[in-house]
Amino acid sequence: MVNQNSARGLFLAAVALFFMLNALRYPLGDLAHAGPGLFPLLLSGPLLAIALLMILQARLAAPVPLSFNLKNIALIMLGLVAFVMGAQLANAALGIVLMVFIAGFAAATYSWTRNLKIALGLIVVAYGFEHFLGLNLRLF
Template sequence: MTDQNLARGVFLAAVSLAFGLGAYMHYPLGTFNRAGPGLFPLMVSSLLLVIALAMIVRSRFVAPIAMHFSVKNIGLLMVALCGFATLSKLLDMAVGITFMVFVAGFAATSYSFKRNCIISASLIAVAFGFQHLLGLNLPLF
């Protein structure tokens, strides 16, 4: 039996190591006074590695939980992400966000149209904030 808590910690550690080593090997780090492009990803991945190690240690002290996969939910999330990318490229990012939220909502334990509308509106508002406040070039309207 594979322990779900241990698997989460190991997967998070692998992702954090991949990004951290990629930042360290491919980008200059600079210093804290004058940060290079690799410093921020290295710091974030280091914090994720600390969290992953805590999860791995914690998995040794709690009862193991059997790991199970729902192929339907994985498929729904993949369709939601691919649809978001396609619709954002072809139509508009707001349409892509809305599609992603409503399709991913089918993977939840309960489906709520109202909740999906609130999440979609919130994510579109965040995207507008990124576009207008940070000056990112996002295809919104």
């Protein structure tokens, strides 16, 4: 039996190591003049530490059998596709709303008020990225 908690920690560790090793291929620079590899390296370190703690915790807790909910996986994938289509056809705000409301069906209970709050929060973050970082997101 594969332990779900162990698998979750191992997958997170694999993702962290992937980004960490690829970040080392780019110049790191220093904190005053960061290179393109510094940000992924700084994020992958704590992510790897969290993954190792998850693996340790999985060894101490009772094992949980690994299972997949294909309906939820399909809903999350459909939400991502809806985000891309909405952002391409109209703007990123529509894509965010479509993604959140479709992916919300994967939750144990569907709440349109929770989805609205999440969508508004993500739109505020995207607005900050667009105006403070100068990214061209075509938000509105």
